[in-house]
Amino acid sequence: KQEVTQIPAALSVPEGENLVLNCSFTDSAIYNLQWFRQDPGKGLTSLLLIQSSQREQTSGRLNASLDKSSGRSTLYIAASQPGDSATYLCAVKNQGGKLIFGQGTELSVKP
Amino acid sequence: DVKVTQSSRYLVKRTGEKVFLECVQDMDHENMFWYRQDPGLGLRLIYFSYDVKMKEKGDIPEGYSVSREKKERFSLILESASTNQTSMYLCASTALAGNTIYFGEGSWLTVV
Numbered sequence: 001k002q003e004v005t006q007i008p009a010a011l012s013v014p015e016g017e018n019l020v021l022n023c024s025f026t027d028s029a030i031y032n033l034q035w036f037r038q039d040p041g042k043g044l045t046s047l048l049l050i051q052s053s054q055r056e057q058t059s060g061r062l063n064a065s066l067d068k069s070s071g072r073s074t075l076y077i078a079a080s081q082p083g084d085s086a087t088y089l090c091a092v093k094n095q096g097g098k099l100i101f102g103q104g105t106e107l108s109v110k111p
Numbered sequence: 112d113v114k115v116t117q118s119s120r121y122l123v124k125r126t127g128e129k130v131f132l133e134c135v136q137d138m139d140h141e142n143m144f145w146y147r148q149d150p151g152l153g154l155r156l157i158y159f160s161y162d163v164k165m166k167e168k169g170d171i172p173e174g175y176s177v178s179r180e181k182k183e184r185f186s187l188i189l190e191s192a193s194t195n196q197t198s199m200y201l202c203a204s205t206a207l208a209g210n211t212i213y214f215g216e217g218s219w220l221t222v223v
Contacts, residue, residue: 043215044203089153098156
């Protein structure tokens with residue numbers, strides 16, 4: 001059974017710092033992996049999607065990597081800003097099409 | 112832009128009441144989903160649908176049912192609400208062969 005873990009559960013950094021959020025999964029037979037952002041009390045917004053054949057995706061200050069063999073993905077945020085404060089979730093899509101979510105990392109960027 | 116609209120953002124219902132949560136998407140997506148999100152448990156899939164009048168159970172369907180009479184609308188029904196169904200409910204949709212999943216803003220349900 002696929003399990004997705006995100007560590008740490010919460011992270012606080014000063015503005016301007018580069019940071020890495022981690023996501024690990026137990027079954028490497030995935031179709032893709034997505035990173036989402038969730039603001040308090042709101043729904044999820046898709047940030048980046050990495051297909052199983054890809055190693056990384058970039059969007060602006062965000063870079064997501066995927067290492068299927070080790071069951072890991074990282075989300076790199078460059079030059080963090082207070083507006084980046086949110087909960088970040090990763091989700092893997094298995095071959096059957098089902099999305100399995102991690103529990104998220106709550107990020108706080110202090111001015 | 113894709114829009115997934117959940118018409119009720121905040122609801123308070125009494126135990127035993129029948130509750131309807133409505134979700135509408137405007138991008139002609141085939142797939143629609145209902146999740147609930149709870150602290151410490153993350154997002155859990157309740158039901159999903161690949162087509163009109165079609166539904167499949169997710170991981171936690173007990174106590175819930177769904178209806179999809181039109182392609183754009185997917186309703187979650189709590190036949191007899193209980194306090195353990197107090198949660199944030201999220202609707203989502205994707206195209207049939209799509210990768211990106213689009214979520215609504217969520218519906219906060221409190222059952223007292």
